[in-house]
Amino acid sequence: MSNSALIERIAARGDGVTGDGRHVAGAVPGDRVRDDGIIIPGPNRAEPPCRHFGKCGGCELQHVAESALADFVHDRVVGALAGQDVPVGEVLPAQLSAPQSRRRAALTALRTGKQVAIGFNAAQSNQIVDMRECPLLLPELFALIAPLRDLLADIAPPRRPVKVKLQMLDQGVELVLEGVKAEGLDAAMALQDFAGAHALARLAVDQGYGLETLWQPEPPTVVFGDVTVEVPPFAFLQATTAGQAALVDAVTRAIGDAGAVADLFAGVGTFALSIQQGRKVYAAEGARDAIAALMGAANRARALVATEHRDLFRRPLIPAELNRFGAVILDPPRAGAEEQVVQLAAADTPVIAYVSCNPASFARDAKLLVADGYTLDWVQPVGQFRWSTHVELAARFSK
Structure with missing residues (x-):
């Protein structure tokens, strides 16, 4: 009879991985794979709910049971931070969006x-x-x-x-x-x-x-907090309402009662408008149509949100600007925000709430912040791209 190896984790692209680093397509933690490549199913498999699974590129992980799926989202964040030697206070349990919720x-x-x-x-x-x-x-x-x-x-x-x-x-x-x-x-x-x-x-x-x-x-709209925004065509929104709620809740917890907050890469105001009640918010965004929508909404609602159309890659906020705020919210594109993070690392802003859709670029930026005196207090993994290898998170840094 063939020997078999235990699948211990799911790699970033969805393959199962054995303890000695062998990648096995379609395998799940708890499965065993024989020397001849045959997979012996373990307890963490699920029946894929869609006839297109295996052909369609929308989902890679429908064969993974719910608890193992949550572990994968959590472990992607843990693994990315470990790869950059970034110490973290706590990685919280992952929050997954439900089926039939992608908006x-x-x-x-x-x-x-x-x-x-x-x-x-x-x-x-x-x-x-x-x-x-x-x-x-x-x-x-x-x-x-x-x-x-x-x-x-x-x-x-x-x-x-x-x-x-x-x-x-x-x-x-x-x-x-x-x-x-x-x-x-x-x-x-x-x-x-x-x-x-x-x-x-x-x-x-x-x-x-x-x-x-x-x-x-x-005019088509979305509501953040209690503010209605007239959004431009296919404006960037979080993929699910539950995912958005999880990220907004994490950011709200991270910034606490900070009086003045900067929201960098603010988009149409997902975070700026959700946390603005009772405090002053500065929102910067490089996309002109998005920041115009945010400014219009803030003005109509008489919210204390000051907006700026600003390319944060070419002109990041410098420490003298950042030090005016009790907290900074950072929600950059997938590549991260290295230019802005370098300036943040040199600043004395007490709290950073970092929202990321890429654990690898987040971990790289986290390393820069921690090297300059920030502590990574906690990370909240969010799996709103259900059954995919795409993982999001919100994190709190303090100094």
């Missing part, structure tokens, strides 16, 4: 003849897996997939990919189509009819000349 998605559609495939790309390829079910998306988003096939059969260019972006806003679903040719009266009417029939909050199309809004009965 935003960027899909691809391809028309061949009158047939339209629409879905996520296949794993590690440009093939599109035609989505016939999806346990990930909000039902309201998935309900548009079949009608979209019919619409795109008439207006999508043949054999040219079309980007299909869906997002749930307060008024309903926002749909952005990139790469269609909506020329002529018939196409224009088809788009208007589709938007009306499905009560879309907004329909915008990019035919190669920039985004045009074709349907918007009223």
